[in-house]
Amino acid sequence: MKLTKFVSQSSLDWIIVLAGGLCLLCIAFPLRLTHAGEQLLDRVVAVVNQEPITQSEVETMMRPIETQLSQAYQGQELAVQIEKTRQQLLSQIIEDKLVLQEAKRLGVEVSEAEVDGKLKEFQRQFGSEANFNRMLEEQGADIKLIRKRLREQLMMQKLHYIQVQRRVVVSPVEITSFYEEHPDLFNEKxxxxxxxxxxxxxxxxxxxxxxxxxxxxxxxxxxxxxxxxxxxxxxxxxxxxxxxxxxxxxxxxxxxxxxxxxxxxxxxxxxxxxxxxxxxxxxxxxxxxxxxxxxPKTLALDEARDKIHDILYEKKANVRFEEWMEELKKSAFISLR
The missing domain is CATH 3.10.50.40 (Chitinase A; domain 3)
Structure with missing residues (x-):
């Protein structure tokens, strides 16, 4: 059990979101996220427009997520949460492939300078460029592959902005109405x-x-x-x-x-x-x-405005994303094995 009461559904969702970054780490440094001497079963678990998703891809990404879940759950409950999260992760991988395929189809462009900037962010996870380069050498990782994955991430982010973020608007009237209709949300303990x-x-x-x-x-x-x-x-x-x-x-x-x-x-x-x-x-x-x-205090409308904007924006963005994803799925071939 953690010090907090439980891991909420939003916490599980956040763990899944983090898997996007973990995917890059798994690809770049696969030896770090697999147990020594252990071979992952490599079979196709899904196909997205003729592009396969393998068991090893899913399980390699699941390893660090299982570590997070094991800090909050035990026994049968842990097994249930792991399987639930594995299915969520597979769904996200499918959606990510659809978005990337669409970005490629539309010719979304990413400059070398943007990839350089993203690479510097990635390098900072290792403390310094020297540590990063040493890790590359130790793990036999390919910097060209890392740059390719970073470029694909940027392509997906740009398309997400075009198709989702740019289309979401929250009006002042909506913010005021939400504040008046949900007073309990603004009573802080x-x-x-x-x-x-x-x-x-x-x-x-x-x-x-x-x-x-x-x-x-x-x-x-x-x-x-x-x-x-x-x-x-x-x-x-x-x-x-x-x-x-x-x-x-x-x-x-x-x-x-x-x-x-x-x-x-x-x-x-x-x-x-x-x-x-x-x-x-x-x-x-x-x-x-x-x-x-x-x-304890009750937030005034002006104090709560940013919080309400974020709540409404996230809700609308999720709806818009689901609509867009349904459009992509209708025109795609997706097979679960």
Missing amino acids: EKVKVWVVTLSKSDEAARKGIMDEAAKGKAYQALKRLQAGEDFEMVAKQMSQDSHAEKGGLIGYVAKGDMIGTIDDVIFSLPNGTVTDILQTERGYHIFKVDDRRP
């Missing part, structure tokens, strides 16, 4: 700014729901340092074992009710600038710090 130090249990301890003495011991070491006056962010960077560690343990502003029950109760009863004792969850041991409380 109390929020606190939260930091965390996490010491993870071993996979066995987490799976069996038992204590992990080693992890708990490290948590006590972290708590002792904090109680002695050491900086929370420094301790988090040095000892924490979750995704917040590199930011000094910063989670950000958390609304009341967002965290699992016991943790939620503790952090919202904690005085500003203080830390909790060690709190245990299924996945590990946690120490929280809170600061900068924001009381």
Whole structure:
């Protein structure tokens, strides 16, 4: 279980969206996303206008997604979520191929300068150009193939802008009407700014729901340092074992009710600038710090305008995208194997 109550459907959708970027990484560095000595079954699972989608393509993209899901689910529920996500991923791959094929048919152009800019963004994921070049050499990756994939991504983005984004308009009248019709959406709960130090249990301890003495011991070491006056962010960077560690343990502003029950109760009863004792969850041991409380409030129309615009824009864009995708699918040959 994660510290938040659950992984929502929107979170699962976001994981799927991230797969677009992971696809490029899988193509560029396939050895990093497959287990050593393991061969992926390579059979055709779908055909889109005579272009095949293979099992290995889907499973290679699924590997990092399964890692994300395993942090939130276990057992049969994890298996259900993995299969559900695999089907969503296959649907996205099919739609991506349709969009790219249409971009090629329409002659959407991407300049070398645009590909260069996209490549620099991609390189930054590796910290520096030197690290990127070293990874290319280690993995035997082809920079020409990477540039080709980046060009295709840019072609798809341009066509998406033409067919979807450019056609969506949200009027001031729509924003005002939405505000008046959905007042509860603009009542903000109390929020606190939260930091965390996490010491993870071993996979066995987490799976069996038992204590992990080693992890708990490290948590006590972290708590002792904090109680002695050491900086929370420094301790988090040095000892924490979750995704917040590199930011000094910063989670950000958390609304009341967002965290699992016991943790939620503790952090919202904690005085500003203080830390909790060690709190245990299924996945590990946690120490929280809170600061900068924001009381509950109701947003005025002007304060909520941008939020409403984004809500309505996303809704309209999704509708327009589905309409466009249906048009593409009607004129396409799609076969699921």
